[in-house]
Amino acid sequence: MSRFVELDDVDLMYGGPDGTLALRGASLGVAQGEFLAVVGPSGCGKSSLMKLVTGLHPPSRGSVRVAGNQVDGPVKIAGMAFQNPIMLPWRTTIDNILLPLEIVQPHRRHFRARRKENEAAAEALLATVGLGGFGRKYPWQLSGGMQQRASLCRALIHQPELLMLDEPFAALDAFTREELWSVLQDLWLEKRFTVILVTHDLREAVYLADRVLVMSSRPGRIVAERRIELERPRSLARTFDPDFVAIVHELRDHISAVRQGEVS
Amino acid sequence: MSRTERLAPWLFTVAFFVVWEIGVRVLDIGTYILPPPSLVFEQSWVFRQALFRNSMQTLYTTLAGFGIAVVFGLALGIFIGWSKTIYNGLYPVMIGFNSVPKVAVVPVLVLWFGIGTVPAILTAFLISFFPIVVNVATGLATLEPELEDVLRALGAKKMDIMLKVGIPRSLPYFFGSLKVAITLAFVGSVVSETVAANSGVGHLMLIAQANSEVPLVFGGLLCLAVLGIVMYAVFALLEQRFTGWAFRGQDRRAA
Numbered sequence: 001m002s003r004f005v006e007l008d009d010v011d012l013m014y015g016g017p018d019g020t021l022a023l024r025g026a027s028l029g030v031a032q033g034e035f036l037a038v039v040g041p042s043g044c045g046k047s048s049l050m051k052l053v054t055g056l057h058p059p060s061r062g063s064v065r066v067a068g069n070q071v072d073g074p075v076k077i078a079g080m081a082f083q084n085p086i087m088l089p090w091r092t093t094i095d096n097i098l099l100p101l102e103i104v105q106p107h108r109r110h111f112r113a114r115r116k117e118n119e120a121a122a123e124a125l126l127a128t129v130g131l132g133g134f135g136r137k138y139p140w141q142l143s144g145g146m147q148q149r150a151s152l153c154r155a156l157i158h159q160p161e162l163l164m165l166d167e168p169f170a171a172l173d174a175f176t177r178e179e180l181w182s183v184l185q186d187l188w189l190e191k192r193f194t195v196i197l198v199t200h201d202l203r204e205a206v207y208l209a210d211r212v213l214v215m216s217s218r219p220g221r222i223v224a225e226r227r228i229e230l231e232r233p234r235s236l237a238r239t240f241d242p243d244f245v246a247i248v249h250e251l252r253d254h255i256s257a258v259r260q261g262e263v264s
Numbered sequence: 265m266s267r268t269e270r271l272a273p274w275l276f277t278v279a280f281f282v283v284w285e286i287g288v289r290v291l292d293i294g295t296y297i298l299p300p301p302s303l304v305f306e307q308s309w310v311f312r313q314a315l316f317r318n319s320m321q322t323l324y325t326t327l328a329g330f331g332i333a334v335v336f337g338l339a340l341g342i343f344i345g346w347s348k349t350i351y352n353g354l355y356p357v358m359i360g361f362n363s364v365p366k367v368a369v370v371p372v373l374v375l376w377f378g379i380g381t382v383p384a385i386l387t388a389f390l391i392s393f394f395p396i397v398v399n400v401a402t403g404l405a406t407l408e409p410e411l412e413d414v415l416r417a418l419g420a421k422k423m424d425i426m427l428k429v430g431i432p433r434s435l436p437y438f439f440g441s442l443k444v445a446i447t448l449a450f451v452g453s454v455v456s457e458t459v460a461a462n463s464g465v466g467h468l469m470l471i472a473q474a475n476s477e478v479p480l481v482f483g484g485l486l487c488l489a490v491l492g493i494v495m496y497a498v499f500a501l502l503e504q505r506f507t508g509w510a511f512r513g514q515d516r517r518a519a
Contacts, residue, residue, distance in 0.1 A: 054417040076419040082410045090432055090509045102428060104418040138509065158418070166410075 003029035003065075004194050005053055005162065010062035011219075012048045021219035022048040026062075028213060028222060032161075033192040037209035039199055039251060041259055045220025046198040050166050053196060054078045067161065076104055078162040079155030079193075083170045085147040087139030087154075094135035097122045097153045104158050118157075125153045128190075129183050145176035149183065156187065165197045169204065178236055181207050185233055202251045206230075207239055214254040224254040299479040308483035318468040319487045322453055325381055325464065326495070329388025330449040337393040337445070338438070341400025345430070346422070351405050358397060366391040367455050374460045384456040384464060391452035392445040399441035403434020436510035439503035446495045454488060465491075 005028075012023040022045040030036045038046050051057035052064050055075040064071040066078075079100070087096045098118055101107040111118070123135050129149040131142075139147055148168060155163060169177040185208060188195060199205055205212045206228055214224040228247060230238065238244055281301045287293075288300040295303060308315060344354050366387055373383035407430055415425050457466030469484035504511065 051413070054413070056413055056416055074417050074419045076417070078417050080410075080414045080417055082414075084408070084410060086408050086411045086414075088429065088433070090435075090507075099428065100414075100418050103415055103420045103424055140509075155414075164417075 004032040004034070004067060005030040005196065006063075006065040007049075007052065007059075008063045008065075010052060010059045010064060012045065012052060012057065013060040014048075023052070024219040024221050026220065026222055030194055030196060032194055035188060035195045035197070035208060035210045037197045037199060037205035037212045038215060039202060039205050039212060039255065040215030040220065041217045041255060042200070045218060046215060047166055048220065049196070050080070050164050050198060053162070054080065054164055075162070077160055078164050079158065079160035080164045080166070081148075081151045081155040081168045083167040085139075085144075085151035087147055087150060089138065089140050091139075092135065093126070093131070093137050093139055093142065093150050094119055094122050096139060097125065097135075097150060097157050099154060100158045107158055122153065122157060125156060126150070128187060129153060145172050145180065148172060148176075148180065152180075152184065152187070156191075156193075159191075159193075161193055163193050163195045165195065165199075167199055168197075170200065177201075177204070182236065184208060189233060202248045202255075203239055206244060206247050206251070207234055207236075212251060214251060214258070216258045223258060224251075226251060296476060296478050299482055303479045304482045304486065307477070307479035308486065311480055311483065314468060315465075315483060315487055318463055318465045318484075319491060321381075321463045322384075322450075322457060322465040322488075323491060325384035325453040325457070326388050326446070326450045326491075329385040329390075329453060330392055330446055332385070332389045333393035333396060333445055333449060334442070336389070337396030337441075338400060340393070341397045341434075341438075342404065342426070342431070344397065345401040345404025345434070346426070348405070351401060355401075358394065362394045366452055367459070370456050370459050373456070379460045379462065381461070381463075383460055384453045387456035388449040388452035392449035395441040395444045395448065396438065399437040400434050403437035404430045407433065436503075436507040439499070439507050442499045443496055443503065446499050447492060450488070450492055450495065 007026050007028050010023060010026045011021065012026075013019050013021050026045075026049070028036075038049060040046055048057070052059055053066060053071070053075070055064075055066075055071045055073050058072070066075050087093070088099070091099070098111075101118055102111050107114075107118075119135075123132070126132055126135055126149075129152060131146060131149050131153075134142065134146065134150075139150065142150065148171075152168070155165075169180050172180065181204060188208075195208075197205070197208060209228055212226045212228060213222050214226075215221065216223045226247065230244065285300045285302060288298055299307075344351050344358075369390060370383055370387055373386050377383055377386070404426070407425075411429060412425060415429070420428075453464065454466040457464030458470055459466075461467045465484050465487055469481050472478075472480035472484065
């Protein structure tokens with residue numbers, strides 16, 4: 001399998017030569033269409049990983065390659081979603097979702113001409129996340145879970161090859177969160193984009209990912225890797241099966257070990 | 265809003281004048297110290313033409329100064345909000361500039377432009393552009409970093425981010441500042457007219473005071489109050505119209 005995202009012995013340092021080291025010697029590869037989850041304690045540089053892969057921050061050492069190209073600026077093929085959905089309150093949900101098309105080429109060139117098709121595409125995407133018919137609403141008329149669904153749509157509207165998710169479900173209640181796991185799994189099974197999901201939630205990681213990486217706290221290093229070979233589509237009931245729970249516990253042990261090391 | 269709520273400001277205004285009238289009569293205060301409102305209204309009617317002409321002059325200098333402040337304030341606000349470096353560098357300078365009382369600048373303006381309309385306009389401008397600059401710059405500088413990341417990762421230039429997100433996002437701040445700025449502009453032009461002009465409500469009040477026409481002085485004050493309220497109301501209405509989304513109340517939610 002070709003590696004779609006590849007980090008080779010990457011250091012990332014913030015704030016000049018005396019700054020803090022956020023990542024040390026990180027090497028990882030993500031295959032095209034793979035769903036990768038990255039877990040770790042707070043401050044382990046998971047968000048730095050996001051910035052590196054999307055080209056928002058250059059590595060201090062080592063190389064980052066995405067889709068076969070050296071990353072030296074914004075990659076332009078990534079969709080992103082965060083814990084906070086950050087919808088623009090003066091735009092309707094549809095117009096929020098269409099925002100990336102107003103920015104990224106080649107959509108930008110045809111944005112006005114293809115207004116109708118774009119809106120139809122956004123509506124279709126909204127329907128797949130269970131928000132059919134909500135396009136004309138303003139984001140502040142939607143609940144937190146609905147906004148996060150819309151935020152996923154915004155991340156996917158330009159059909160990115162790479163989806164970067166930074167704790168996208170962390171602020172939601174447990175029921176909504178699990179519902180959105182299913183939504184995301186369905187979307188991924190249908191479109192098979194490459195996903196890097198950064199999360200604190202081990203069940204979430206095991207439920208969604210093909211492979212889970214465990215990171216140590218700052219400076220972040222990758223300390224463990226676990227392939228999740230559960231059949232797809234995975235049901236929520238599956239998360240209570242002993243083999244699933246065993247994997248979660250195994251990951252938890254890695255995290256505990258990392259945290260122990262931090263204390264001593 | 266219920267009927268009583270809508271009527272309340274009018275009731276309080278009327279009550280204010282009634283209390284004033286009764287207070288002056290009961291306490292037997294001389295009309296050369298505090299004339300009763302009935303006399304103020306009467307004298308204002310007698311001098312209505314002078315009051316109207318000078319009010320229009322004041323309105324003109326205020327709006328002219330305010331207009332310049334809007335254009336300049338918006339431009340400078342966008343410039344300052346554009347980057348953290350400019351923001352950090354220019355903000356203290358702005359504070360320093362704003363701390364100088366604008367009355368103290370009037371003599372300098374008179375020195376440069378002579379007595380009359382120009383210093384009034386400039387004082388109105390100088391006093392009112394600061395809140396606009398600060399609000400626009402703050403609106404731009406407090407952009408969510410995640411959203412900036414989303415757009416930058418897609419290859420958005422700074423200009424795209426400003427046009428699509430930064431500027432619309434700072435509009436409520438901008439319109440909010442207009443309400444403050446118009447009131448300040450008004451203060452500026454009246455101050456300047458009082459010190460150095462030969463027309464305007466400030467000037468009229470100064471003349472009336474010199475002639476011991478105390479009711480007319482208060483008539484001038486009333487004119488200023490009315491003008492101030494009208495201008496504030498106009499800009500509050502504009503704010504509602506253009507940035508209603510920022511005032512997402514219960515009634516809109518239900519609609």
